[in-house]
Amino acid sequence: MERKAPLYLLDTVDSTNSRLKAMAREGAASGTAVAAREQTAGRGRLGREFASPPGGVYLSLLFRPDCPPARCAELAPLAAVAARRAVAACAGVWPDIKWPNDLLLEGKKICGILTERLELPGDPRGAVIIGVGINGNTRREDFPPPLRELAGSLYTQTGRQVDLDALSDALLRELDSLYAAWLQEEDVCLEEYRAACINLGRRVWILHEGERRGALALAVNPDYSLALRYDDGREETLRFGELSLRQEAPD
Secondary structure, eight states: OOOOSOEEEEEEESOHHHHHHHHHHTTOOTTOEEEEEEESSOBOGGGOBOOOOTTEEEEEEEEOOOSOHHHHTTHHHHHHHHHHHHHHHHHSOOOEEETTTEEEETTEEEEEEEEEEEEETTEEEEEEEEEEEEESSOOGGGSOGGGTTTBOOHHHHHSOOOOHHHHHHHHHHHHHHHHHHHHHOTTTTHHHHHHHBTTTTSEEEEEETTEEEEEEEEEEOTTSOEEEEETTSOEEEEOTTTSEEESSOOO
16 A cells, blocks of 8 residues: 655654654644654653664654544554564564563563654644654664663574665554554454563563552453552553553562
8 A cells, every 4th residue: 555645764863753743733644754764862651761773763653543542542552563563574573562562572672662642733633653663783782881781673682684674664564554454443453462462471560659569460451551460469450651560570
């Protein structure tokens, strides 16, 4: 299917999400995309910095779905499935999904996703921007020292370089396809997401306001929230952006 919305290709940008937010305020059409080889001020979930050295694929996509904000939150896990499919198509490996939307390969984070909802004057729908960063050919020494034990790339984890243009094209194609299907069917990739989610049935650590609590990850609900059971037997539903989740035990 040929894309009607434009794709802007950049060598370097502060943040593809930030650039696309400015374009959205200027009336950019749904489906507009911005891709870059490097970000100088990439951002992740919960206000964290997202390291974006050369050798990766950094892509943001603008959509204007006519649906409640709560449902728009489903676009983050949908993007994780799209990125996972793109990686499999271009690198021949299937990463795990760490709830809600990180991709891990051999225990290292190779992909981060940030979705942002934007209120726009005169447009009751607003806009949703999906930002995806995949570490393709990034070398270990290209990551900032604090991240070298946590982050990886397709190259560091497989020993093989990937065609970044092909990976970017595959990612955009999968995002377009899944978004179109999601507009018609809410649970279009729910079972695929559940099967790939590495947290289910395992102990996780919830970090909130300096407190760390152990819990068992029970299930991914139909809205992609995570059902937990704490060590004291209390159960809770974890929703996007509320808390930070870690698979490994805290120090």
